[in-house]
Amino acid sequence: MALGILTNVAATYAENNLNQTQGSLQSVLQQLSSGSRINSGADDAAGLSVADGLHANEAALTQSAQNATNGVGLLQTADGALSQVTNLLDRAVTLATEASNGGLTTAQATAADTEFQSILTEIGNIGTSTNFNSNAVFSATATDFVVSDGTTSGTTTISATTGALSTTSLGFTAADVLTSQTAAKTTLTGITAAIATVASQRGTIGANINQLNAAANVASSEEVNLSSAESNVRSTNYGQATSDLAKYQVLSQTGISALAQANSVQQEILKLLQ
Numbered sequence: 001m002a003l004g005i006l007t008n009v010a011a012t013y014a015e016n017n018l019n020q021t022q023g024s025l026q027s028v029l030q031q032l033s034s035g036s037r038i039n040s041g042a043d044d045a046a047g048l049s050v051a052d053g054l055h056a057n058e059a060a061l062t063q064s065a066q067n068a069t070n071g072v073g074l075l076q077t078a079d080g081a082l083s084q085v086t087n088l089l090d091r092a093v094t095l096a097t098e099a100s101n102g103g104l105t106t107a108q109a110t111a112a113d114t115e116f117q118s119i120l121t122e123i124g125n126i127g128t129s130t131n132f133n134s135n136a137v138f139s140a141t142a143t144d145f146v147v148s149d150g151t152t153s154g155t156t157t158i159s160a161t162t163g164a165l166s167t168t169s170l171g172f173t174a175a176d177v178l179t180s181q182t183a184a185k186t187t188l189t190g191i192t193a194a195i196a197t198v199a200s201q202r203g204t205i206g207a208n209i210n211q212l213n214a215a216a217n218v219a220s221s222e223e224v225n226l227s228s229a230e231s232n233v234r235s236t237n238y239g240q241a242t243s244d245l246a247k248y249q250v251l252s253q254t255g256i257s258a259l260a261q262a263n264s265v266q267q268e269i270l271k272l273l274q
Helices: 009-034 045-099 106-129 181-234 238-272
Strands: 143-148 155-160
Touching: 009 238, 045 106, 045 143, 045 155, 045 181, 143 181, 155 181
Parallel strands: none
Antiparallel strands: 143 155
16 A cells, blocks of 8 residues: 555544444433433434334323323212212101101191201202312213323223202102192102112212223323333433443544554654655
8 A cells, every 4th residue: 555645544434433433422421311212313213203102192091091080080079969969868758758647737747848848959959069170060961081092093982971960850849748648658759769860870970980990090001001111112221321331432442542543654654754
């Protein structure tokens, strides 16, 4: 190979290799300091796409679990209110049974009816005033709760119905329990039917609560699994990274030394001029 000074090929090779080593060393140091193997699309374009997709799924599932939990809260509020309605109806049974018995004075029958009417009023109040997150709880219209992983195929809508709650929905009118024993006996039958209606309503709500709890558990479990999968794609492998760090540090030092040697070779030409 002829001696010359216009182009130092050896130095060019050494410089190119050193630049590559420095780039790799910088990437490894970034991975070690950030904890992430993928810090830009250039690090792993396919891996970044997978990790970001998984992260979107996780976000949807986290919110879905919250959606289901909120639904459970609404239904539990309804169930608690209906429990109080059952207590009121139990008292109404006592009043109607008392009024259906002969021997009450007019004043006593009137007092029983007054309490019975107050029970009907309170049931109506519970139906109209029970709220969850500023929304009326009792309605014949279903409330939809969405559980999704962010994809069309992974989206489920759970429709839960609390049902209407009013004296009318329970089959009551402005009946008096006085007026006569016959009216009291008729009302007693109506109260028994109303208790069965409330029990059925609570059973439907309970089934919906179980369904929403199951959906929330599934969403939370899936979110954990996807989070683990994302971590496997995105996180720095510290064993590999520290090994690469040692390698690139050595290559960096030897590259600098090689570049210095390549630059010094041309100095030998000066000896020919002596």
